[in-house]
Amino acid sequence: MQRLILELGTGNDLYGEDYTKAACRAVQDAIHHSSLILFRSLEISHEQMQVNVTVGVQRPDQVDREAVARELPRGNVSVTVTQGGLNVVDEVHQTTSVIATVAIEACLDVSEAWQAIPR
Amino acid sequence: MIAPPSRVQLRCSGNVGHPRYFQQEGQSFFNLVNPSNLMAKTRMVMELGMGTSLVSQDYTKAACRAIQDALYHNSLHVAQAFGASPEDMVVELEVGVQQPDQVDVEQVRQQIPYGRCSVRVVHGGLDIPQPHQRGTTTVANVAVVVYLDLEPGDR
Numbered sequence: 655m656q657r658l659i660l661e662l663g664t665g666n667d668l669y670g671e672d673y674t675k676a677a678c679r680a681v682q683d684a685i686h687h688s689s690l691i692l693f694r695s696l697e698i699s700h701e702q703m704q705v706n707v708t709v710g711v712q713r714p715d716q717v718d719r720e721a722v723a724r725e726l727p728r729g730n731v732s733v734t735v736t737q738g739g740l741n742v743v744d745e746v747h748q749t750t751s752v753i754a755t756v757a758i759e760a761c762l763d764v765s766e767a768w769q770a771i772p773r
Numbered sequence: 774m775i776a777p778p779s780r781v782q783l784r785c786s787g788n789v790g791h792p793r794y795f796q797q798e799g800q801s802f803f804n805l806v807n808p809s810n811l812m813a814k815t816r817m818v819m820e821l822g823m824g825t826s827l828v829s830q831d832y833t834k835a836a837c838r839a840i841q842d843a844l845y846h847n848s849l850h851v852a853q854a855f856g857a858s859p860e861d862m863v864v865e866l867e868v869g870v871q872q873p874d875q876v877d878v879e880q881v882r883q884q885i886p887y888g889r890c891s892v893r894v895v896h897g898g899l900d901i902p903q904p905h906q907r908g909t910t911t912v913a914n915v916a917v918v919v920y921l922d923l924e925p926g927d928r
Contacts, residue, residue: 656854659818661847687846689819696815696923762854766926770857771813773922 655704655761658692661685666753673716673752676739677709680756681725690760696768703729706759710738711752729760813922814863817851820844820917830909832875835898836868839915840884852887855921862888863920869897870913888919 665679693700705726709717714735723731740753822843826835852859864885870876873894882890899912 657850658854659847659849659851663846684846687821687843689821690817691819691918692815692817692851695817764854768855768923769926770852770855770861771922771924773861 655763658690658760658762659688661688661758661760662756663687663758664753664755666751668751669749671750671752673711673713673754674718674721676752676754677711677717677722677735677756678725680709680754681707681722681758684756684758685726698762700728701730702762704761705729705731706761707731707733708757708759709733709735710755711735712737712739712741717754726758813924814920815923816918817921818847818849818919820847820849820919822846822915822917824913824915826911826913828903828908828910830900830911832870832872832898832911832913833877833880835911835913836870836876836881836894836915837884839868839913840866840881840917843915843917844884844886849919851919852921855923857921859887861921863922864888864890865918865920866890866892867916867918868892868894868913869915870894871896871898871900871911885917 661684663680663682663684665676665681665683667673667676667679692698693703705728707722707726709722711717714737717735719733719735722733739755742751742753744750820843822839822841824835824838824840824842826832826838849859852862864887866881866885868876868881873896876894878892878894882892898914901910901912903910
């Protein structure tokens with residue numbers, strides 16, 4: 655399987671300390687900065703696409719991986735959560751803002767069905 | 774059955790993103806019976822971005838920032854995946870700003886690190902006046918469309 659694209663995004667939950675919400679927003683940010691038109695152009699089914707999601711937050715145990723996976727509209731999705739992201743603490747107002755960062759890898763077995771025309 | 778034209782004769786025009794449409798040396802469009810028989814300039818990926826010039830109303834700066842936003846949210850591997858190099862990519866830049874004639878197209882083009890790049894600037898984006906007539910905040914929208922020349926492999 656070849657990687658077609660790595661999509662990057664960040665999301666936050668400013669006041670709710672909801673790590674899943676921040677992660678889901680990061681996924682939306684990541685996937686909506688690009689479009690893999692080649693599936694249409696080459697008439698390839700999205701079911702052949704493997705989607706690997708890596709989420710970085712300060713409290714990985716607080717992320718609902720299934721909820722994050724549901725944010726991805728296509729492909730076979732796997733979600734990994736690691737220690738990362740950023741928490742911004744406002745000690746005066748006793749609030750923590752949660753920032754999640756996400757990397758989404760889209761992979762496809764191109765299997766020599768198509769090749770670039772040599773220039 | 775239409776015999777596929779040789780590779781050198783093949784030239785895309787019009788709706789180049791669609792596999793069924795090709796143009797042969799000066800002739801009209803023809804519809805290939807099976808799109809997978811033959812293909813050339815193929816739409817692979819689109820990247821989207823937004824950029825601003827908050828106080829200086831610099832449309833070129835806003836456009837350049839929009840391109841950076843589009844490009845650096847993604848890492849593209851499509852060229853390598855299909856056995857091509859990044860230099861083989863054909864890149865079409867579409868920029869939307871409120872004053873298209875104010876955009877330095879050459880400077881915008883230089884934001885693209887690889888491939889053969891063309892730029893189109895249209896009326897779009899957004900201008901928002903600042904309070905107390907202190908100028909204008911300008912927003913540029915950008916779409917970066919990446920094409921590759923593809924043909925069926927030896928499967």
